[in-house]
Amino acid sequence: MKAKTKKPSLTLLGLMLVMLFTFAACEFDLVAYKEAAKAGLDTYAASKGEENYSGNNWTLVAGFVAEGKSAIDVVADKDDVDAAVDDAKKVNQYIAFTAIMCYHYRIQS
Numbered sequence: 001m002k003a004k005t006k007k008p009s010l011t012l013l014g015l016m017l018v019m020l021f022t023f024a025a026c027e028f029d030l031v032a033y034k035e036a037a038k039a040g041l042d043t044y045a046a047s048k049g050e051e052n053y054s055g056n057n058w059t060l061v062a063g064f065v066a067e068g069k070s071a072i073d074v075v076a077d078k079d080d081v082d083a084a085v086d087d088a089k090k091v092n093q094y095i096a097f098t099a100i101m102c103y104h105y106r107i108q109s
Contacts, residue, residue, distance in 0.1 A: 030078065037081050038069045041088055048092065057095055064091040 045065045050058050068088025072081050 030076075030081075033078055034072050034075075034081055037072050037085050041065050041068050041072075041085060044089060045092065048096070053095075060095050061092055064088055064095075 042065065045061055048061070053061060065088060068084055068091075071084035071087070075081055075084060
């Protein structure tokens with residue numbers, strides 16, 4: 001009697017294809033998430049209003065938004081994207097706080 005050779009299962013091939021497409025979908029999902037986060041930073045900065053900042057401070061805000069976008073580009077998962085967005089927003093809040101404190105100091109002096 002001749003021994004049967006086992007052929008690769010179509011189930012294994014199907015599983016591999018599902019894994020491949022899932023990975024591709026996750027990559028696309030992360031790219032879309034990053035793009036939305038970068039657009040969100042632009043919206044956040046615009047909502048603060050350029051007219052509410054001195055020229056120098058608005059330049060700082062724009063620079064930190066650009067740095068936030070660069071940080072988003074290099075991270076590898078959604079948690080790191082969120083952290084980059086939070087960091088950029090914290091810097092903007094610090095700029096606004098510092099500007100307010102300087103303004104109040106000048107008035108009281």
